[in-house]
Amino acid sequence: MSKETSEFKNNNSGQIRLGIIPTFANYDIFKQTMNYQKLRPDINLALQEIETNQLVNTLKQKQVDVAFIRTLMPEKLDFEKIIIAQESFTVCLNREHTLANRRKIELADLKDENFIMLAKNSLLYETVINLCQKAGFEPKISFVSDRMSSIFQMVKSNQGVAILMHPQTKNSELSFVSLEPTSTNTLLFIRNKENHSKIENDFWNYLKQFEMPNRNN
Secondary structure, three states, rough: OOOOHHHHHHHOEEEEEEEEEEHHHOHEEEEEEEEHHHHHHEEEEEEEEEEHHHHHHHHHHOOEEEEEEEOOHHHHHHOOEEEEEEEEEEEEEEEEOOOOOEEEEEEEHHOOOOEEEOOOOHHHHHHHHHHHHHHOOOOEEEEEEEEEHHHHHHOOOOOOOOEEOOOOOOOHHHHHHEEEEEOOOEEEEEEOOOOOHHHHHHHHHHHHOOOOOOOOO
């Protein structure tokens, strides 16, 4: 058996296991990543949706080969990294909300609003709570979900506002407004620091072309 054939079999017959955060499909990098499957139809790109706080351990335990995560402190991650983008909080409101046409919203202006929140196991839940507390109030949480579609539906129904790190979805019923003060997250691919198969390296090198400029990992 050739070396290349051996590597192929050792990597679960050509499968790459990619762990992703639940909002992965909303980013441009999703289409770019999935295009790899078209370029390499012999490789099975298997996606597994997991929250960031669980994804890191899943990668450490080698249950996935590569992970796409968001983090507030990428410098503290002891992995190989490909930085894709950075994003800040925006406020998602019903288009008819009195604040919907502002260019920027002060967090304190939301103190009397009902908050639609991502689930507690998401990286953003505690971050939003902490930001509100620093702004001098405790958020009134009326709905919690791990599904972005459910959060959008609640906002559309005027059940509250949502503070999200999320690409601005084109929707005639929603408005996305910058938040001040905010917090910045980094979106990146990570993998363990070790020897990798030829297949895994090929995929990793493919992802490098989408790396955010001026970042040294």
